[in-house]
Amino acid sequence: MTEPVIQVEDVSFSYGETLVLEHVTLAIQGGEFLGLVGPNAGGKSTLLRLVLGLLEPQAGRIRVLGRAPRQAVRHIGYVPQYPSFSRDFPISVEQVVLMGRLGIGRLLGRYGKSDRMAAARALEEVEAADLAQRSVGTLSGGQLQRVLLARALVSEPAILILDEPTANVDQRAESDVFGLLAELNQRLTILLVSHDIAFISEYVSRVACLNRTLTCHRTLEIDGDTVRHLYGEHVRQVAHGH
Numbered sequence: 001m002t003e004p005v006i007q008v009e010d011v012s013f014s015y016g017e018t019l020v021l022e023h024v025t026l027a028i029q030g031g032e033f034l035g036l037v038g039p040n041a042g043g044k045s046t047l048l049r050l051v052l053g054l055l056e057p058q059a060g061r062i063r064v065l066g067r068a069p070r071q072a073v074r075h076i077g078y079v080p081q082y083p084s085f086s087r088d089f090p091i092s093v094e095q096v097v098l099m100g101r102l103g104i105g106r107l108l109g110r111y112g113k114s115d116r117m118a119a120a121r122a123l124e125e126v127e128a129a130d131l132a133q134r135s136v137g138t139l140s141g142g143q144l145q146r147v148l149l150a151r152a153l154v155s156e157p158a159i160l161i162l163d164e165p166t167a168n169v170d171q172r173a174e175s176d177v178f179g180l181l182a183e184l185n186q187r188l189t190i191l192l193v194s195h196d197i198a199f200i201s202e203y204v205s206r207v208a209c210l211n212r213t214l215t216c217h218r219t220l221e222i223d224g225d226t227v228r229h230l231y232g233e234h235v236r237q238v239a240h241g242h
């Protein structure tokens, strides 16, 4: 078997006294679309921050594309849970997308023709080319999500990491974004955090359940017991056709 694209080996992490991840092991192969689910405060965002090299594990090891996470970060496109700029700030969609080129060594405001072409391609890919000159403050939740996806794609990454990408959008926009991700998965490895295990099971190839410790399930194995074990009895059960 080839080396995993993301390899988390026996990783433990605490914020001070609070143990958040305990002996977590996870290998994501090239071309996988992995859903990471779990209850609030289960450690999902923390695991993403470790994979992005923003935090260091106290125990265990993480490799991304065979390297330390910080050395691989330019090959990762990241869509955060909340945009890292104020929606009131008068900035155009094109400028937001161009910010994704900063990760590959560009200076803010010094973008060349190749950067602008990459931004146009990325917007085209998420079917948002017509929004390029709009102010981000005027976008709907679903449109903003596409623009953030374009910002993640503009550096031409090998891996796409998304933290609850559809938390603030309606169901139709959510399905559209997942349709796009399924297409992007033909060339990118995707790691996606979600609360909604039933919804994402329709799209992802494998689900990793994180509640301080981690358990993996093939999508076909997910049933009511899996969900109850992870979230307790008080969850809304959503039927899905597996």
Ligand SMILES: Nc1ncnc2c1ncn2[C@@H]1O[C@H](COP(=O)(O)OP(=O)(O)OP(=O)(O)O)[C@@H](O)[C@H]1O
Pocket (backbone or CB within 6 Å): 015, 018, 020, 038, 039, 040, 041, 042, 043, 044, 045, 046, 047
């Ligand atoms: N910077 C921090 N300092 C101290 N504790 C933190 C910090 N960030 C997160 N935590 C704590 O670590 C635990 C895990 O948080 P994390 O954000 O990783 O969970 P999550 O699974 O992403 O949650 P959610 O689904 O609510 O976004 C929580 O108890 C949280 O309060």
